[in-house]
Amino acid sequence: xxxxxxxxxxxxxxxxxxxxxxxxxxxxxxxxxxxxxxxxxxxxxxxxxxxxxxxxxxxxxxxxxxxxxxxxxxxxxxxxxxxxxxxxxxxxxxxxxxxxxxxxxxxxxxxxxxxxxxxxxxxxxxxxxxxxxxxxxxxxxxxxxxxxxxxxxxxxxxxxxxxxxxxxxxxxxxxxxxxxxxxxxxxxxxxxxxxxxxxxxxxxxxxxxxxxxxxxxxxxxxxxxxxxxxxxxxxxxxxxxxxxxxxxxxxxxxxxxxxxxxxxxxxxxxxxxxxxxxxxxxxxxxxxxxxxxxxxxxxxxxxxxxxxxxxxxxxxxxxxxxxxxxxxxxxxxxxxxxxxxxxxxxxxxxxxxxxxxxxxxxxxxxxxxxxxxxxxxxxxxxxxxxxxxxxxxxxxxxxx
Amino acid sequence: xxxxxxxxxxxxxxxxxxxxxxxxxxxxxxxxxxxxxxxxxxxxxxxxxxxxxxxxxxxxxxxxxxxxxxxxxxxxxxxxxxxxxxxxxxxxxxxxxxxxxxxxxxxxxxxxxxxxxxxxxxxxxxxxxxxxxxxxxxxxxxxxxxxxxxxxxxxxxxxxxxxxxxxxxxxxxxxxxxxxxxxxxxxxxxxxxxxxxxxxxxxxxxxxxxxxxxxxxxxxxxxxxxxxxxxxxxxxxxxxxxxxxxxxxxxxxxxxxxxxxxxxxxxxxxxxxxxxxxxxxxxxxxxxxxxxxx
Numbered sequence: 162x163x164x165x166x167x168x169x170x171x172x173x174x175x176x177x178x179x180x181x182x183x184x185x186x187x188x189x190x191x192x193x194x195x196x197x198x199x200x201x202x203x204x205x206x207x208x209x210x211x212x213x214x215x216x217x218x219x220x221x222x223x224x225x226x227x228x229x230x231x232x233x234x235x236x237x238x239x240x241x242x243x244x245x246x247x248x249x250x251x252x253x254x255x256x257x258x259x260x261x262x263x264x265x266x267x268x269x270x271x272x273x274x275x276x277x278x279x280x281x282x283x284x285x286x287x288x289x290x291x292x293x294x295x296x297x298x299x300x301x302x303x304x305x306x307x308x309x310x311x312x313x314x315x316x317x318x319x320x321x322x323x324x325x326x327x328x329x330x331x332x333x334x335x336x337x338x339x340x341x342x343x344x345x346x347x348x349x350x351x352x353x354x355x356x357x358x359x360x361x362x363x364x365x366x367x368x369x370x371x372x373x374x375x376x377x378x379x380x381x382x383x384x385x386x387x388x389x390x391x392x393x394x395x396x397x398x399x400x401x402x403x404x405x406x407x408x409x410x411x412x413x414x415x416x417x418x419x420x421x422x423x424x425x426x427x428x429x430x431x432x433x434x435x436x437x438x439x440x441x442x443x444x445x446x447x448x449x450x451x452x453x454x455x456x457x458x459x460x461x462x463x464x465x466x467x468x469x470x471x472x473x474x475x476x477x478x479x480x481x482x483x484x485x486x487x488x489x490x491x492x493x494x495x496x497x498x499x500x501x502x503x504x505x506x507x508x509x510x511x512x513x514x515x516x517x518x519x520x521x522x523x524x525x526x527x528x529x530x531x532x533x534x535x536x537x538x539x540x541x542x543x544x545x546x547x548x549x550x551x552x553x554x555x556x557x558x559x560x561x
Numbered sequence: 562x563x564x565x566x567x568x569x570x571x572x573x574x575x576x577x578x579x580x581x582x583x584x585x586x587x588x589x590x591x592x593x594x595x596x597x598x599x600x601x602x603x604x605x606x607x608x609x610x611x612x613x614x615x616x617x618x619x620x621x622x623x624x625x626x627x628x629x630x631x632x633x634x635x636x637x638x639x640x641x642x643x644x645x646x647x648x649x650x651x652x653x654x655x656x657x658x659x660x661x662x663x664x665x666x667x668x669x670x671x672x673x674x675x676x677x678x679x680x681x682x683x684x685x686x687x688x689x690x691x692x693x694x695x696x697x698x699x700x701x702x703x704x705x706x707x708x709x710x711x712x713x714x715x716x717x718x719x720x721x722x723x724x725x726x727x728x729x730x731x732x733x734x735x736x737x738x739x740x741x742x743x744x745x746x747x748x749x750x751x752x753x754x755x756x757x758x759x760x761x762x763x764x765x766x767x768x769x770x771x772x773x774x775x776x777x778x779x780x781x782x783x784x785x786x787x788x789x790x791x792x793x794x795x796x797x798x799x800x801x802x803x804x805x806x807x808x809x810x811x812x813x814x815x816x817x818x819x820x821x822x823x824x825x826x827x828x829x830x831x832x833x834x835x836x837x838x839x840x841x842x843x844x845x846x847x848x849x850x851x852x853x854x855x
Contacts, residue, residue: 257822257823258822260622260822260823261622261821261822261823264623280620280621280622283620283621284618284621284622284623355725404809407808407809408725408726408808408809409726409807409808409809410809416805419703419707423704423707423708423709423710424707424708424709425707425708425725425726532620534620548619548620549619549620550617550619550620550823550824553820553823553824556819557641557811557816557819557820558639558641560809560811561641561644561645561811
C-alpha cells in the first residue's frame, strides 16, 4: 500500500513533467497531401468590416516593436492609436515554432518565412489574402509578388514584408583576420573550438549545403534545399565535424547576444538585427555576408484561416508595408524592405542600396529558406531529394 | 429566528447522516482528489501513450491518426535516443548523489547540532532559494559560469577555470536547484532519530564512524531515498536548465521539446522514456526496503 502510494506520487510527478513538456494541442483537420501542394479550398475575405479592437501576431524578433525594447523603436503605438487595434505579439524563434503556434488557432497573423509559409498553406492554417484590401500592396516590388513561397497557382497567400540574408557574426577582438568565408564556422572552426555557435534549427543544414556548394563542386549541389541522399549525407557529415567545435547552439536571439557579449561565443551565424543589438550593448562584433553567399529569408505576413480578428490583421498588413513603417522595420531588422517607396523613407538614404532592395541579381545568390520536399526543387527528376522530416531527424543526430 | 432554525434543520440532518455513515463521508471526501488523479494524471499519461502510436504528415506536420509502432521502433533502434537516455539518467544519478552528499552534513547540522530554537530559522533559510523564480536562478548561473565570470575569477588564483557551459555546468546547476528537496526529508529523518539510540551505541563502545554506519545511516536511509525520488525525477524531466547552461548538450527533455512542434507522436514516444525510467527507479528503491518506512 505504501509502495503503491509512492508509485502513484512518482507517476504523478512524471505526468506533470511530461504534460508541461508536451502541452500542445493539434487540430484534427488534416486535409492535405504530403506530395504536391494541394491546399484546402479557402476563400479570401472580400471586404473589411469594423476593426475588432485587438490582433494577435506571431512575429520574428524585431518585426513588431512597441518601444519596450528601445523607446525610439516603436511603430506599434501609432497603429494602435489610429486603428484602435491592440497588438499582442508572440515572438517566435524558428519557423517550426511559427508553424506549431499557428496550429493552436490563437493567432490572427504570422510573419512567415518561406520554409513555414508553404506548410501553413498546405495544412489549411493560412488563408489566401485579398490584396485589394491592402492599398500599399500596389507599391510592393514586383520580384516579391506571387512567388513560389507566398502564392499557389497565382492566388496570393500573404503580403511580402522584406528579405535578407543570414550573416556571419564574429568577435572583432578574438577573430583575426576578419573572416570573409563560412569556412570560419566549418573547416577552420577548430581555431575557436568551443566558441562557435550555429542556428538551432534543422534548416541550418542548408547553410552547410551552401558551403559545400562552393567548396565541393563535385557533389553537384545546385540548391541547398534540394539535396539528394549523397549530398545530404555530406552536409550532415560537415555539421557533425562542426559540432565538435560548437559551444552552444542558439535559437533565442537574446541568448546569442548574451553569449557574444560575454565572449562565450566568438563566431557564428546571425541576423543583422542581432548584430545591431549586440553592438548597442557594447559587444565587439561585426556581421558580414561571406563570399560563398548565404541562406536567407523572404518573409510574408499571412492571415490565419480561422482568424478571430481578421479586420485588424488586414489593417496591420497595410500598416507594416506602408512606406514609412516598412522603412523603419527594414532598417531596424537589417533587411531589404518590400515596399519600393520605403527606400525614400529610410534614415540612411543608402539603406536600399546596401541591402540590395532592387537588385534582383543579388538575390540569386541568397537562398531563401524553403521547406525541402521529396521532389527536388532544383528541377532534377532522376533522383529523390531528402524531405524536411529527415532533416529534422538528422539535426537531432548531429546535436547527439 | 424561525428562518434560521429552518435553515439549520437540513444542514444538521446532513451532518447527522454523514456522521452515521463513515463510508459515505469517506467517498465524498475522496471523490474530488481521486477524480483529479485519474482524469488529470493517469488520463494524460494514457493520452500521451496513445498518441505515441500515431504518425505525422511529413510536410505539414499535422498529426495523422494511423496506428503505427514506428516511433517506438525508432526509439529502440536509433543510437541517438539510447545515448541521450543514458546521458539523462547519468545526469539524474549524478545530481542525486551530489545532493545526498551535500545535504547530509547540512541536515545533520540543522537537525541535531544547531540549538533547537535556531532550527526552524535554518529550515526557512534552506527554503529561501525556492522563493526565487527558477528562470532567474538559472540565468544567474549562466552569468556565474560565463567566460571570465565570477566562477572563473574565483578559481583563477588556483590556476583553474570554470567548467564553461556543458554537461558539468548542467549537473552543477541542477544540484543547486534541487538541493532543498533532499535536505528537507533528511532533516526530518534525523530529527526523529531517538537520542537514546545514539547514547546506547556510544555506551556499547561504538565510535563516531561506527555509530554513523550502523545506527544513523540505516535509520535515515529511507529519508535519503525519499529525497532522491524528488531529485532524480526532477533532473530527469528538466530541459530548461540544460538549454541555458548546457551548451550543446541534449537531454531527454530537449528531444521532446524539439520534436513537439513538428512530430508530436515521436515526442510522446520519447516522453514515455522518463516514465519507464522512473518506474524502474522506484522498483529499485523499493528493493532496498526504503519505501516501506516512508
